[in-house]
Structure formats: C-alpha cells, structure tokens
Amino acid sequence: AEIAVAPATVLGFAALACAPVAMPVAEVLARCARWPAAWIAWVARTGAALPGGGVDWPGDWTGALLLAVVTAVLVLLGRRLLHRPWLCAACGLLLLVAVVQPPPLARVLTGWPPPGWRFAMCDVGQGDATVLAAGPGAGVVVDAGPDSRRVDRCLRALGVTRVPLLVLTHFHADHVTGLPGVLRGRRVGEIETTVYEEPPEQAAFVRREAARRGIPLTRAVAGEERRTGALAWQVLWPPARPAVAPDGPNDASVTLLVRSGSLSLLLLGDLEPPAQQQLAHSPDAARLARVDILKVAHHGSAYQDPELTRLVSPRAALISVGVGNTYGHPSPRTVAALRAQGATVLRTDRDGALAVTGEGAGVRVVRD
Template sequence: PSTGLARRRASRTAAHLRIAAQRFAGKLRGGLREATEGLPADARALLPGLVVGDTSRVPPELHEAFEATDLLHLTAVSGANFTILLALLIGPPGTAHRAERRGLAPRLGIPLRATALLGGALTLGFVIVCRPEPSVLRAAACGLVALLAIGTGRRRSLIPALATVVLLLVLYDPWLARSYGFLLSVLATGALLTLAPRWSAALRRRRCPPRLAEALAAAGAAQAVCAPVVVVIASRVSLVAVPCNLLAEFAVAPATVLGFAALAAAPLAIPVAKVFAWCASWPAGWIADIARAGAALPGGGVDWPGGPSGGLLLAVVTLGVVLVGRRVLKSPWVMGICVLLLILVVMQPRPLTRVITGWPPPGWRMVMCDVGQGDALVLAAGAGAGVVVDAGPDPVLVDRCLRSLGITRVPLVLLTHFHADHVAGLPGVLRGREVGAIETTGFDEPPEQARFVRGLAHARHITMTRAVAGEQRRTGRLAWQVLWPPPRPAPDPDGPNDASVTLLVRTAGLTLLLLGDLEPPAQRALLRSPVAAALPAVDVLKVAHHGSAYQDPVLLRRVAPRLALISCGEDNPYGHPSARTVAELRAGGAAVLRTDRDGALAVTGSGQNRSGSVRSGEASGEGRGSVW
C-alpha cells in the first residue's frame, strides 16, 4: 500500500510539474502575441511562427507566397531556428570545438561541460515553449544534429547520429514515417551534413568568398534533395527557391534571436518585449517581402508532373543538372551565360516576351486575367495604367497578370461585390502600384470580406467610394457608366450577387458590358431600369457569374454580343460555365472564350468601325489567337 501511495504521489507531482510548465509556456506565447500586436501586418503574422510555430495569423496569400518560393519552412518552427539559438550560445560554425570558441557561453566564462548542460536545458525549454508536438521534436533533434556537426567539424560521423535520431522519433511516433514534413527535415539535415561541405569546398576552390560559398552550398544542397519530395505534393518546381532562401537567410538569424528575446522579456516587461519585437519586425518584414517578390515573378515556377513518378523524374533531372553543373563551374563564361538565361526565364522582361510570344498584344483595350475560379479584368487607361475590375481570389496570380501587362498605375480598382473570388486578390493589385481609389458596391456582404477590403484601403490611405447607377467617368480614351446597382440595392436571399456593380464600357470604338455576378432577378430588374432604355448591342460581354446556368435569356438577346468572355477555373466544382449558357450565347451569334481553356484573354480595338481582335494565352505570354 505504501508503495502504491508513493507511486500515486509521484504521478501527481509529475502531472503538476507538466501542467505548471505548460502554463508558463502558454504565458510566454501569449506575451509574444501581445508584444507583436502593434507591428505591421507581415511581421505580426510571421514572428510568432518563426519563434514558437504559431502560424494562426499568417494570411493565405502570404502562406502561398512562402510555398511558391520554398520558404515555407520559415513560417513554422524548424531545426534551422533552433540551430540559430544554439549557435548564439556556443558560437558560430566551426569554432564551438576550439579553445578560442566564441558565443555567449565562453564570454560569460561558462566551461564546455556546463555549456553542454545549458544547451540541453535550452533544448528542453524550446520543446516545452513550442509544445512537444512531433514537428517540434524533429526540429529540436535535427537542429541538435546539424549544430553538432558544424560545431565539431566531424560531419560524416554524425550520419549515424542522424539515423539514430530518426529511429528514435519514429519509435516515439510511428505516424512520422508517413509525414512529408518529417522526410523533408531529415533530407535537408542529411544534405547539410554530406553534400553542402563538398559543394562549399568546390565553390571556394573557384574563388567564391567563403561565407557566400557556405550559404550557396547549403541552400543548393537542401533544394536538390528536397525538391523531388516537394513536387510530389505541389506538382510545381520553384526556380527562385535558392536565391530567395539566400536573400532570406540574412534576416532569419536577427528575426529569430530578437523574436526569442521578445518572448523571454514579455513576462517581465511588456514594453521591453515590444521594443525587441519592433526590432525583429524589420528582418521579418524583409523575409515576407522576399517571398512575395519571388512568388510574383512571372517565371518563378514551372509546372511539373506530381506523384511518385514526377518526383522520380525530377530526381533524375536534378542529378543531371548537378553533373552538368560541375563542368559548367569550370568555365566562367559558360556559367555566366547559364545564369543570364535563368534570369531571363525567371524575370521574363516584357519587351523580350512580347517579341517571342506576342503577349500582351499591341493596342490591347481589355484583358481578362486567368486567376482561376474568380474574376479579374484590366481596362487600358494609358501608358502603364489600367482600371482594374475585380481582383480574383489569388494575389499572386493577379499581380503576375498586371506585371505582364506593365501596369504600374491603377487610377481605380472597382470591386463588383465582396465575394472572396472577386476581392481576395486585392493585395496583389496594390503591391508596388500607385492606386487612386477603390470603388465598391453598396451592399457590404459578406461582412468579413468587406472589412478586409476596408482594412487594406485604410492601411494604404486609399479613398473608398460606392458605385451607384447613373455614375459616368472617363480617363483618357476609356469611358464607363455604372448601370447597376440602384442607390438602395435589394439583395436576393442567395447573397450579394444581385448587388454586383455592372458597367457599360466604351474604349477605342468598342462597347463592353461587364455584368459582375448578376443573377436572373437582378438581370431582369436591370432591363426594367431607366438606364436600360439606352442599352445598346455590345461588342464584348463579360458573362455574369462565371457562365453559370442562371442567366436571363432576354438580356442575352438584348445585348447581342459578338464576343462572350467567361472567367472560370479549370475543373472547378461548380460546373462553370454551363453548357446551356454557352449554347445560348453561340446561338445568338457570339464567339465564346473562357479562361479555363484559353488562358488570359486580351481584346484589342482598331478605331471607330467596331472591329477588333482577341488574343488568348497564359499571362506568362504563351499566345494563341483568333480574330473576330
């Protein structure tokens, strides 16, 4: 009985210790969130992820940008983050095992064995604060192995150590054997232990500065071994992963160290923690900017077959590139030409792509961007300027479309209604461009998307206005009139589609009707409204609601378009566009083009005789075309 009582007391004591530790860790995490509350949006979202793996604030568009540039490992706890902390304690790579070692421990007079114990305590604290989840455990384990390798200089002998860590983690949690994240962590750590030292030495032999050689070798080795696994999941190969990782590397260490300083200071003094967090916001913002800039490059990624076969194919191609690269490095001229070609492929400068592909066509008046299942249109408004009607669901895709058109100034962004597939891409429109105003419908539903738009406008100090039927505006050769909604729109029970802003556009002798997502009730009301009396037959119709089956045939016959354009996503779950709608349009004499099959669509005008042409192709410039 006494033995049983002792066991129960020991169990209760262990439980109390575990609960107390987790409570303290929760207090630290809460303090970090409070300290980062007033930071710019990117830093506020990214810092908790870098420090404790809290990615709850990371918006989808930033997550996608990190994914496109293979920087996703920075948005959550990784072995690299933990290695930085231990390096701060022990010293920089290559000095931890020497008598003249550097770092905080020797400066404070802490002997080597005590330093090892302190490192173990730091590891335990790292696991507790970041929660003892499998991802955190593998980060701590792989980080320790990688740091031990660079600290002692005995890299090869640590491969068995890495294998032991992998075995222990899999025994602890067998489901890790099926985790892509676990596989990528192990592969990256193995690459740092085996390939990176050889590649770094080879670069130094070719007169590459030592620091740059180490950074290039580490980023290149990790990318080479991880890319075949990533492509199994993403079906895409990033061409900017290595340069983006190199540029981000300069900011990772200060952001991580300052972030942990804010974490430690938060329970003691929030003002001090906020100072550390503010300092960390600069490198964190730099990392986010690198991810967004890399994701926005028109040639930043290449579609690749997914699944095991695609991964195997990429592994073979990567091996071939490595073997050829060894020969290329021997000739500075050949290496320079290869680098220049890669830059041209990634950057795709507009003058060059226009000559090669014909995109964008000269004299384009309207472009329907290929943004997947959503809407994003651009109306030409002068050199480098365009009025943007809707922003699509993806900031990266709409930004890429605008870049391909050379749009640097947007006099007006007009959002027909607040559904996410029309407004979620707004950050991509605002990125790096001068925006005059944002105009929206008067029906603020869904409320969360309306708040999202207002928040962006407020942050960028952009004026917001509401579109009302009868409004007429002009900029250069572009003129438009708002046909819908009336001053007090009455939305139908299905949502805000019937409050969509509808425009009649005139440009270069062409007439375009943009219906937003209007459905039959609003389409019939539009025909009964006073502005409909002057509604002419149009050259181009932007078909409402991605070509859904819900169209008013009377309206289609009334406007009698020569060309009908449909913006929809490939293999979308809604069945857009409807075969019935397409058939009705064709029966009325319209040529029908759609972004899911034809890519981005450009309409060009040729004077006052209602003649024109349309070019179709991907926004990257792959041009296919037909004339109407």
C-alpha cells in the first residue's frame, strides 16, 4: 500500500487546491486520486480479514501500561535475538502461530471445539449466534450477534469456512450487526430472513451487505423444510400469512426445529409469549414435545409461555446472554421454570461458548 500513499496524497491536495478556482479540473484530479486510495482501502480490508488481523487491546490506562511493558520487553529481546539467527527464526515462527492460531493446533491445545460437535452457541455478548454443524468446514449459522469480531473468532475456532445458509431470525441489532464477521473470508450460499422488515434501517443494512457480496436473500416461512447431509431443519414460524400483524420484530423471529441424526434442537429466536402460545397450539406442537436442546427465547427474558416450556421440556436449555447486561437477562424466574422441567441450564455469560455433542442419553454440552 505504501507506493499508493504519495499519489493519493498529492492528487488529493491538488484537487483541494483547484476546487475553488477550477472545479472541473479538481473533479478529474479527485477521480484520479480514487484509484490509489481504493488500493490502500483494499489492502487494509484484506489484511484485516486475515486470521489474527486484529488484536483486541484494552483501551484504558491498563492497556497503555501493558503496551509500554510489551514494547520495552520486545526492544530488549530484539537486541539479544539479532545475534542468534536460529532463535530469531524460532521466535518468528512462534509469533506467527500465536497470531494465526491454526484451528487444528488450537483444538489440540484448548480442547475446543469438542470432536463431533453438532450444535454450538457462540459467546457474542448480549445477542445470538448459533452454529449447526453441516459437514467438514461447513456450518449453518443462525444469527450473527452484535459484534463482527466475536462471531468471526467463534466461527474460526469452530473451523467453519463455508456457510451454506445464514438465517437472521429478525432484524434487531443484537442478531444482525455481526453480519460482516460471518461473511469475512467465508463462502456464504444464502441469507434467509424473517418477512417482517423492522427496524427498516437494519433490514436495509442486511440487504446492502448481501448485495455487495452477491449473496441471494430469501425469506423463511413456516412449512419450509431443508436438509444438508445429516442436518435437517424445519421452519415453524413466522406463518406466510399471519392472522394478525406481529407484535414487533421479536414476535416475527424465524423459529427452527433442527435435527442432527436423532438429536433435536429448537431455536426460538426472540419470540415473545403471544407467538410462543400460537406455536404451542399449532399443528407442529406434537413435534415439539421433549426436544433435546432448547435455545431459550429472547436471551432468557422473564416473558415466556409456560405452556410451551412444559411442552418442550428440554434436556438442556442454552441461553445466549451478555455479562452484566442492563436488561436483567436471563430472568431467575425463567431459569427456575426450565430447571423445574428437568433441564440443565447453561448460559454464555458464565459458561462461555457452548457445544453440544452425542445424542440420546449421551447428550453433552461442553463449555469453551
């Protein structure tokens, strides 16, 4: 990118100087400056998309102090290493491995993800991002969470490079803002959303991102059934023609009943009690009796339909929730109601990312 800095700067300033006296000349100069500037932007974006392209650093005084210590240690070490080429090469290699973190090596060192994982819930803070294993390197992703970096890091750790389908349950920021992180460096076949396009600016953001990458955008409606390898799923909600308009984006959440082998998972998005009640009384209700794993609706909020909770009676209930969130999620009442039905309750704020393995009586939820 360095060679493009000089022409971009000179042409840019020349355009600025010409603008007050000869606007057409300034326009031509600005157009010429666009090329080197676009090259710099491309290098930056490509670099940022590489694994380990960004490092989270605390933005407070602790971060500043840490940076000073790291710099001092590097300067001292650098002087000594200069005289030992082999040690220098070994340190370079170690640094490369630490930054890139190749998934097979990370798996051996950290035990994450557990071998044969079927479903995983990423720890994306206050929001949702769930992954359904769909073959080697492939995962159907349900929601992108609020943070591009966190969802990207989670998918990288899971070794997901191909996403045949990304479902965005509804357009609230805690489910869609992380979209660029899912798309980063991955082949995404299709993005499926709810039919209810609220809030409009978030729906427009999703349309723009999909168009930019040429990814087809479709809408999920109840009754749709799909399969890829051992993974099969059915859309239970929203109905194609709802009897009444949904009571806000949450109640229009795409709801999925997923099967991987004999293991079942119910994903309720952020459904509120009105839609939950309708589900509990729908013709699909029989299929919802005793699922293995429940992605608890709306980050474990207090507003749940007790009838649906009783019907589903999951073995394990997973709650995606941010540490110290201001909404009071998850509600102790909801957690108690799930436990009363015999469910083991796990939550990403305390347990980190979660992965489900095994089936039948051997179902296990592994913490990151």
